[in-house]
Amino acid sequence: MSDTAYARTPRTVPTRSRDRASWDRAAVHAVLDSAWVCHLGFVADGAPVVLPTIYARVGDALYLHGSTGSRPLRGAGADEGLPVCVTVTLVDGIVLAKSAFNHSVNYRSVVAHGTAFQVTDPDELATALDALVDQAVPGRSADARPANAKEAAATAVVRLDLDEVSLKSRTGGVNDDEDDLPLPHWSGVVPVRTVYAAPEPHPSTTGPVPGYLADFVAGELPC
Amino acid sequence: MSDTAYARTPRTVPTRSRDRASWDRAAVHAVLDSAWVCHLGFVADGAPVVLPTIYARVGDALYLHGSTGSRPLRGAGADEGLPVCVTVTLVDGIVLAKSAFNHSVNYRSVVAHGTAFQVTDPDELATALDALVDQAVPGRSADARPANAKEAAATAVVRLDLDEVSLKSRTGGVNDDEDDLPLPHWSGVVPVRTVYAAPEPHPSTTGPVPGYLADFVAGELPC
Numbered sequence: 001m002s003d004t005a006y007a008r009t010p011r012t013v014p015t016r017s018r019d020r021a022s023w024d025r026a027a028v029h030a031v032l033d034s035a036w037v038c039h040l041g042f043v044a045d046g047a048p049v050v051l052p053t054i055y056a057r058v059g060d061a062l063y064l065h066g067s068t069g070s071r072p073l074r075g076a077g078a079d080e081g082l083p084v085c086v087t088v089t090l091v092d093g094i095v096l097a098k099s100a101f102n103h104s105v106n107y108r109s110v111v112a113h114g115t116a117f118q119v120t121d122p123d124e125l126a127t128a129l130d131a132l133v134d135q136a137v138p139g140r141s142a143d144a145r146p147a148n149a150k151e152a153a154a155t156a157v158v159r160l161d162l163d164e165v166s167l168k169s170r171t172g173g174v175n176d177d178e179d180d181l182p183l184p185h186w187s188g189v190v191p192v193r194t195v196y197a198a199p200e201p202h203p204s205t206t207g208p209v210p211g212y213l214a215d216f217v218a219g220e221l222p223c
Numbered sequence: 224m225s226d227t228a229y230a231r232t233p234r235t236v237p238t239r240s241r242d243r244a245s246w247d248r249a250a251v252h253a254v255l256d257s258a259w260v261c262h263l264g265f266v267a268d269g270a271p272v273v274l275p276t277i278y279a280r281v282g283d284a285l286y287l288h289g290s291t292g293s294r295p296l297r298g299a300g301a302d303e304g305l306p307v308c309v310t311v312t313l314v315d316g317i318v319l320a321k322s323a324f325n326h327s328v329n330y331r332s333v334v335a336h337g338t339a340f341q342v343t344d345p346d347e348l349a350t351a352l353d354a355l356v357d358q359a360v361p362g363r364s365a366d367a368r369p370a371n372a373k374e375a376a377a378t379a380v381v382r383l384d385l386d387e388v389s390l391k392s393r394t395g396g397v398n399d400d401e402d403d404l405p406l407p408h409w410s411g412v413v414p415v416r417t418v419y420a421a422p423e424p425h426p427s428t429t430g431p432v433p434g435y436l437a438d439f440v441a442g443e444l445p446c
Contacts, residue, residue: 011267037314037328039262041273044234050264050273050310052332087273091260094359094419096436098427100367101374103356105260109275133326136317143408144323151324174425181427185366186436188424196317197414202397204321204404205411213319213409 011113012166022167031110031167032057032088036136040064041085055086056131060162062086062112063119063128065155081115086160092171094190098180104170106189112165116158128157139212234336235389245390254331254390255280255311259359263287264308278309279354283385285309285335286342286351288378304338309383315394317413321403327393329412335388339381351380362435 006023014021040053056063093106119125130141174187196217199209229246237244263276279286316329342348353364397410419440
């Protein structure tokens with residue numbers, strides 16, 4: 001990897017729409033930092049399995065969360081590791097064209113291939129657990145009781161180093177065929193956004209919504 | 224499969240949090256009908272690959288869209304098929320607990336295992352293409368030019384019959400430990416929703432926003 005871009009490999013260079021692909025490190029990180037749920041793929045008994053999982057990015061590593069009892073993580077020992085594919089997708093808009101064929105989606109999606117290893121170092125595990133909480137709500141880890149020894153032992157985290165990774169995206173307006181433009185159908189883009197509603201406190205929480213949380217809820221992100 | 228529930232199999236019965244799992248047909252369909260982007264997993268050269276893909280549900284089948292040039296669909300011939308895992312995830316809320324350990328996510332996720340086959344029957348392909356457009360924006364297929372022969376030939380669709388499928392979900396409030404309740408940290412749930420912004424018409428579109436589209440944009444869905 002260079003400082004500014006991930007190396008291209010056969011499986012990170014798409015066979016089509018190559019102009020929508022990027023290996024730019026900052027662009028990849030920007031997408032990863034805009035979400036907190038990924039889809040984790042692995043192979044079990046020869047068949048593919050895809051499960052939603054929370055994650056955090058720390059530098060050039062992704063940390064993925066799971067209980068020690070969960071299926072994929074049992075296979076991700078500290079030594080041998082588990083081959084995985086981690087995909088993070090943000091949907092930005094629905095592109096409605098005059099023709100069914102030219103309908104499309106505005107999106108950004110990062111796909112990372114590699115081998116995930118279970119995190120066993122206590123300091124790294126503590127860092128990862130804080131990062132997992134802060135990835136969803138920045139600043140949250142400072143406003144929660146950290147895991148005690150029993151809880152840390154019951155929490156499995158795996159690390160995937162970002163190495164073989166790419167971004168695909170589509171942006172912009174609709175691409176109608178010239179011949180279709182006179183058709184009467186509505187054509188354009190419907191933007192899609194994720195928003196947060198007012199926090200719903202537990203009865204034991206009587207104070208105001210903390211600043212970091214108010215800031216978070218006031219923002220919005222692509223889906 | 225019974226009329227009301229999908230059969231349980233070793234890979235659709237989770238090894239943990241089994242109380243969060245369901246095989247109810249209507250519940251599975253309700254989640255599938257609330258989204259239009261899935262994550263498609265397959266195995267390529269022995270390694271897992273996960274790609275975002277649009278889909279539509281028609282009865283007990285999922286149709287997945289892809290160009291004939293795309294990697295997974297080349298392997299999904301009409302005869303041999305491609306083993307896949309299709310996962311649809313809706314994020315409903317972020318659960319912030321007094322302890323980092325009890326943080327959680329409110330979500331609904333359907334995971335379907337099986338073999339995808341390329342759709343070759345022209346009538347079924349036409350039905351699937353309409354369904355793919357209508358899955359994103361209900362009613363849209365009637366307001367677009369259908370695919371002509373050249374476009375249909377350039378569009379690959381695969382079908383996955385819903386057979387080995389399950390739903391996992393978490394709902395409700397935060398589950399704080401009794402000992403943690405006196406802690407000063409904010410505790411509760413932040414709801415997450417997907418919303419649509421005002422449609423942005425192409426310059427060639429001069430009429431008003433059609434009724435089906437106005438209704439769609441006025442709605443909102445979990446992410």
